[in-house]
Amino acid sequence: MPKKETRPSKDLYRELRLVPWLRLWQEEVPRYLASSPEEKIQRVALIRAIGAGFSEADQPTLKEPVRQWLLSLLQDPAEKVRRYAMTALPKIGAGRAEERQLLTLLSKTSADREKKFLGKALEKIGGHATLDLIRTQGSSLPHLNEQRAKANLARQQKPSTIRLTTPFSDIALLRLHLRCRTGLEPILSDEIKALGTQFRIMEIRPGLLTLAPTSPFTLEQLYSLRTFSTASFLLGTLPKSTSLIEPLANLIASPLSRSLFQTFTDGPIRYRFEFVAKGHQRGAVLQIVQRAYTLCPDLLNDSREAPWAIEVHPSPIGDFVELRPRISPDPRFPYRQQDVPAASHPPLAAAMARLAGPFPEEVVWDPFCGSALELIERVRLTGVRRILGTDLSPDAIQAARANWSAAHFPGISAEFVPRDFREFEKITGFGPSSISLLITNPPLGKRVPIPNLRGLFDELFAVAAIALRPGGRMVWINPLKIKPPASSLRLEFQQTVDLGGFTCRLELLRKR
Ligand SMILES: C[S@@+](CC[C@H](N)C(=O)[O-])C[C@H]1O[C@@H](n2cnc3c(N)ncnc32)[C@H](O)[C@@H]1O
The missing domain is CATH 3.30.2130.30 (VC0802-like)
Incomplete structure (x- = not known):
């Protein structure tokens, strides 16, 4: 962002950022082009708004005309206009032609401020030509740095990746x-x-x-x-x-x-x-x-x-x-094709699945399944015959189905039903004592306030006591330190866990 911006220019920029980008491009830019040199300086914030809004606007076909417009502004007689154009250019993904123009400007200008802005723009988009210039002229160029230019070039030429399958042998003192x-x-x-x-x-x-x-x-x-x-x-x-x-x-x-x-x-x-x-x-x-x-x-x-x-x-x-x-996306969870707003932290879902432990002919239900992370992680540990995911939100059910299909477990029967968990018994094929594991990260009342969270969990305990077979387990995140009625479920494991800024209890209960 250009520094030392005048107050009106900043205000105008804020105003312009509220206008849909396409309208800026189709209406404001032609108006700008038709204006006098003084008006152009006053409305220079438009250049910044066009650059800043371009990637959000999702208008790939306009990239070339925008680029050409910004390039033409690099020839503007007003230094301020040129400066705004050189700040906007890297934002639209500029390349070699822009680098050439910026370097030509750099060779012509004697203004320190312009040199500084040219240096900043070249720092972002510079390639071979910039590197050659740095190597011949060295530290006389403000804001141009050989390491940055080499990194730019490296990034543009070959996006580096992490090798997962090459063994590392120098292990003597490695931690x-x-x-x-x-x-x-x-x-x-x-x-x-x-x-x-x-x-x-x-x-x-x-x-x-x-x-x-x-x-x-x-x-x-x-x-x-x-x-x-x-x-x-x-x-x-x-x-x-x-x-x-x-x-x-x-x-x-x-x-x-x-x-x-x-x-x-x-x-x-x-x-x-x-x-x-x-x-x-x-x-x-x-x-x-x-x-x-x-x-x-x-x-x-x-x-x-x-x-x-x-x-x-x-x-x-x-x-x-x-x-x-920095391996992104995380190679351990490639099945995560779709997400829900309150999705579980995947390693936590994996930990819950491990905590559940094995059970012969496992039938698993997640009453608040969201995007199905806990269910999929449990299935990965083998021994599961059938899974059921319920969620009030049809979007969550769609995400769960997409993720389940990406996880690819062909032999296992899976149903994802858009239902309130309290309607469990109405789901065909399930009924009292049909579930061996209830695993869930329920609504915690943090992002979306729940009017009676305690009441919701009392009902969850009641439904769990019916759905689970004798000896069946419930692994869940308990945000309220709430306990099930002593007669139905027995607490076997409890651990306070950080859920990203607040703590809850990770618990394993077993049906008596
Ligand atoms: C914390 S999220 C679950 C996240 C999930 N474990 C995942 O990895 O994506 C809680 C889910 O409970 C669902 N939900 C809330 N009240 C419900 C109810 N009464 N019955 C079924 N689902 C409900 C919400 O729609 C939300 O998707």
Whole structure:
């Protein structure tokens, strides 16, 4: 966004952003073109509004005319108009022609402010030509940085990806950090043990398990664990010193970091850098990544679409510096084709499924199934014969059906019914004692207030007591510390779990 914008220009920009983009393009732009040079300066905010609104407007066929218009504005005699055009151009996805024009302008202008804005635009869209210029003219160009230009070029030429199936062998001192929702540590720890001896658990802290691999491993093996939220490699622990620039840069460019990057990246190595709990810290970050680049010019800091993140996590024993693959979408949950507004956190759904444990000829019901994550995660653990999902919302049922079909479990009978859970007994083929597992993340009353949540759960307990067969289980998220009547369901497991800013109880009840 252009700085030092005058107040009226800012106000006009806000006004224009409220107007549908197409109308701006079809009505305001022609009016702008027909206006006098003074009026053009007064209405310069239109250029910004066209650039900022373009991607939201979803008008791909207009990209070329918009691009041509912005390019023509780079020739405007008024410096302010040119400046607004150079800020808007990167927003519409500019390329080589724009780079050439910006570089021509840069060679002509002597105005510092214009140079600064040209530098900023080239920082976003610059490629080969910009890199050549930096290499020949060096630091005389404000806001142009070799690392950024190389990262741009790398991003444009080959989008890098994370290799899931290449083994990493340099495991001697390697430590992995698996983060999970606080409270899920015992379930994650059981899951790691159930995988075999591939990873040894070294330490368990709230929300964080430290592992050591016992033999070469692939990310595919690591991502066969489903109950962690994020996985990263520990590059080191920071000393409590005054300047962190040198220690951080050394860790980023360390032999361990390079080895991990090289093994697991297909394409140029780009990473974003973040202090997880300390805000942006732009100045410090720039110095750190610049120093790391000097130490190892193959590692490019890039905040856009980078396949890696290097993160500094606070810790009482010295902050952890971690290297995290950014694999999106999460390869563990490819079946998530459709979503609902209150969908469960997928690793939590996986943890609930594990907590349920096995049961012969399992018949599972999720009365508040939403997008069906708990049901699908339970089916993945085998032993399930039949599932039922009910939800009041037809959209949720549609999402559940789409996800179930993407999960592809051909031999298992599945029904998704748009119903209130209280109508369970009216669903053909189900009745008293027909269910072996009721698994659910119910409405928690957080996003959508529920008038009588306690009453709803009393009814849920009553329906569960009828639907479950003797010995059948109910695994659910209890937001109210509410208890079932002692005569019907017995509490077997309870753990307070962080649900992302608030806590609930994860419980396992069994029908007497
Ligand atoms: C927290 S969401 C469930 C999310 C789900 N586990 C998932 O992963 O997508 C709760 C769901 O309960 C549904 N719901 C609320 N009241 C209901 C009722 N009386 N009977 C059935 N479904 C209900 C809502 O439509 C919502 O989809």
